[in-house]
Amino acid sequence: MKYIINHSNDTAYNIALEEYAFKQLLDEDMIFLLWINKPSIIVGRHQNTIEEINREFVRENGIEVVRRISGGGAVYHDYNNLNYTIISKETEDKAFDFKSFSIPVLKTLEALGVKAEFTGRNDLEIDGKKFCGNAQAYINGRIMHHGCLLFDVDLSVLSKALKVSKDKIESKGVKSVRARVTNIIDELPEKITVEEFRDLLLDYMKKEYPDMTEYVFSEDELVAIQKSKKEKFGNWDWNYGKSPDYNIKRGTKFLSGKVDIYANVVQSRIENLKIYGDFFGIEDVAAVEEVVKGIPYERESVLEALKSIDISRYFAGISREEIAEAIVG
Known part of the structure; x- marks a missing residue:
């Protein structure tokens, strides 16, 4: 040591x-x-x-x-x-x-x-x-x-x-x-x-x-x-980085940390998404932001898209369902 x-x-x-x-x-x-x-x-x-x-x-x-x-x-x-x-x-x-x-x-x-x-x-x-x-x-x-x-x-x-x-x-x-x-x-x-x-x-x-x-x-x-x-x-x-363009902002507080969502939704589909918060994770949440691009801005579609990744690697102690809730509600 x-x-x-x-x-x-x-x-x-x-x-x-x-x-x-x-x-x-x-x-x-x-x-x-x-x-x-x-x-x-x-x-x-x-x-x-x-x-x-x-x-x-x-x-x-x-x-x-x-x-x-x-x-x-x-x-x-x-x-x-x-x-x-x-x-x-x-x-x-x-x-x-x-x-x-x-x-x-x-x-x-x-x-x-x-x-x-x-x-x-x-x-x-x-x-x-x-x-x-x-x-x-x-x-x-x-x-x-x-x-x-x-x-x-x-x-x-x-x-x-x-x-x-x-x-x-x-x-x-x-x-x-x-x-x-x-x-x-x-x-x-x-x-x-x-x-x-x-x-x-x-x-x-x-x-x-x-x-x-x-x-x-x-x-x-x-x-x-x-x-x-x-x-x-x-x-x-x-x-600092560039603040994202967005028309929807949501903040959800879970026991394992807060998740803030900035979404740019065009014709009911997610054009861009940026995730901020004080949560912990092993991997960069950019992969989560990318996987929901282009899908309908609705809970079921977001949840289905999130099934393609291991959400626990990006959000320690926060479930896939909870992240879908943070994004859409």
């Missing part, structure tokens, strides 16, 4: 480095990565960026927006947010098992006198208040699990920068984003810095994996990461 402490605060670079470790360091059975970003919003792989952020606030406050390669929802980072990643070789049935990958965080907090627990789909909470959201990507026998830990984040900025959907707030039964979250620092009996917490988390991993050593990138690898930052994670097309 290897560990990497990335001291860069450049968000696009950090996401590029994480992807490089996931997709290129294939000889490593397990990698543990820690880093801190500057003020940024990280949106999920399948999300419609412009609907997840407060664009005016983000622009005025110089907050960077970067899309990651994993599913899930948008999160806000700043210099007091600690990000951790665990990359490991796993069988496909381990995909989207968030709880087991959260143990290092829960155990580190326990040692500091804080009782935290895994709840819901992919959250960590203290006394019912969220302090960490988790996301995963799965490619060819490798899982990348990452979480963003609210250590001492400016929650007033978080609540203004993220344009959280009304139905998500209502489903929690509370009035605001800020009411649902907490910072780790506020729960600690004795105060420490985010860097000290980072070191404690790394210490836990070193005790669990005594043979773990540091991975140091070569100059060629660093050049490749910079190239990825420039061409992908620092690119507007990747981070």
